[in-house]
Amino acid sequence: NKQVILKHHVSGFPKETDFELRTSSINSKVPEGSNGVLLQSLYLSVDPYMRLRMRRMEDPGHYFTSFTPGSVIDGGGVGRVLDSRDPNFKKGDLVRGMIGWEEYTLVTAPETLYKIEHNDVPISYYTGILSAVGLTAYVGFFEVCSPKKGEYVFVSAASGAVGHLVGQFAKLAGCYVVGSAGSKEKVDLLKDKLGFDEAFNYKEEEDLNATLKRFFPEGIDIYFENVGGKMLDAVLLNMRTHGRISVCGMISLYNSDQPEGPKNIMSLVYKRIRMEGFMVRDYYSFYPKYFDWVLPYIREGKVIYIEDIVEGLESCPDALIGLFKGRNIGKQVIRVAYE
Numbered sequence: 001n002k003q004v005i006l007k008h009h010v011s012g013f014p015k016e017t018d019f020e021l022r023t024s025s026i027n028s029k030v031p032e033g034s035n036g037v038l039l040q041s042l043y044l045s046v047d048p049y050m051r052l053r054m055r056r057m058e059d060p061g062h063y064f065t066s067f068t069p070g071s072v073i074d075g076g077g078v079g080r081v082l083d084s085r086d087p088n089f090k091k092g093d094l095v096r097g098m099i100g101w102e103e104y105t106l107v108t109a110p111e112t113l114y115k116i117e118h119n120d121v122p123i124s125y126y127t128g129i130l131s132a133v134g135l136t137a138y139v140g141f142f143e144v145c146s147p148k149k150g151e152y153v154f155v156s157a158a159s160g161a162v163g164h165l166v167g168q169f170a171k172l173a174g175c176y177v178v179g180s181a182g183s184k185e186k187v188d189l190l191k192d193k194l195g196f197d198e199a200f201n202y203k204e205e206e207d208l209n210a211t212l213k214r215f216f217p218e219g220i221d222i223y224f225e226n227v228g229g230k231m232l233d234a235v236l237l238n239m240r241t242h243g244r245i246s247v248c249g250m251i252s253l254y255n256s257d258q259p260e261g262p263k264n265i266m267s268l269v270y271k272r273i274r275m276e277g278f279m280v281r282d283y284y285s286f287y288p289k290y291f292d293w294v295l296p297y298i299r300e301g302k303v304i305y306i307e308d309i310v311e312g313l314e315s316c317p318d319a320l321i322g323l324f325k326g327r328n329i330g331k332q333v334i335r336v337a338y339e
């Protein structure tokens with residue numbers, strides 16, 4: 001059983017040497033006395049928050065449970081049941097949930113697994129648009145921002161897993177949407193394929209405040225925040241009165257031990273802005289409503305879902321590091337085995 005281990009807690013930019021590939025043996029049956037489920041891993045989700053789990057629990061501002069050095073990394077994924085002592089799962093079932101970065105994984109808390117019911121979409125979608133990633137885009141936009149037709153929406157990390165969905169959801173809501181991303185290829189994708197009204201490469205803009213004034217001469221009603229840092233500061237100067245900022249994440253701060261807050265925070269007062277953070281885990285009860293809403297759009301091709309699938313468990317560390325270099329386009333997924 002090939003496994004990816006975190007060697008030690010990490011500060012600063014993560015490196016491949018922070019991880020180790022190990023091979024261990026695993027029983028082909030769930031041990032007696034356990035109510036666990038044994039899975040073959042098929043697809044693994046690679047997500048920015050995993051970097052936060054590489055920090056020490058004692059680090060200031062810690063929220064997520066840290067990975068234990070020397071242990072297998074875990075995260076979202078899709079697997080096939082090989083053996084089960086839980087009556088809700090049987091051999092051959094496809095499931096999504098928290099699974100190990102390993103070829104075979106014994107899930108000892110089967111209540112965290114969900115059976116995959118729909119079989120007319122690729123099952124890798126259950127690591128992204130049909131998992132917490134898609135739900136994040138849905139609740140972070142509709143529930144947190146209460147969008148109205150015709151409003152001006154700005155999305156950062158717009159070609160990423162969450163961002164490319166938020167932009168398309170905002171178009172479905174009748175908004176005007178601009179996205180920022182880190183390369184020409186990504187900008188072209190947003191404009192030419194995903195229906196964004198405008199997009200720009202933030203790495204080529206010297207003065208983000210001026211850039212946003214150019215794209216939003218009348219100001220921004222809704223900002224979907226994925227990156228933090230300089231972008232948030234520029235956005236704060238360009239919000240409209242009574243604008244909303246949905247704080248989904250701030251990836252530009254994840255490798256910093258002492259991240260700095262925004263300088264233009266007083267704009268919240270002057271412009272009566274509502275800035276609200278959210279955690280998708282508080283919204284899991286929205287899954288049925290979200291699935292009913294999004295599945296027809298996927299089937300009709302009205303929401304385009306982009307995956308960046310890399311082969312092989314050993315690619316996991318490099319793919320995780322790649323998120324912080326902007327290498328992924330769309331959702332970063334690892335294919336461990338074919339269905």
Ligand code: NDP
Nearest residue numbers: 048160161162181182226227248249250251252279280326
């Ligand atoms: P993405 O697929 O968007 O991947 C990360 C992207 O972020 C990169 O491709 C890169 O794109 C961009 N990026 C990386 N470093 C920086 C930087 N220093 N400054 C600006 N942009 C950077 O990841 P996700 O869609 O999975 O996650 C997006 C955000 O949503 C993250 O902040 C994540 O933590 C958050 N999140 C929050 C959840 C919640 O419950 N609140 C749930 C899920 C995700 P580029 O080329 O544009 O630079």
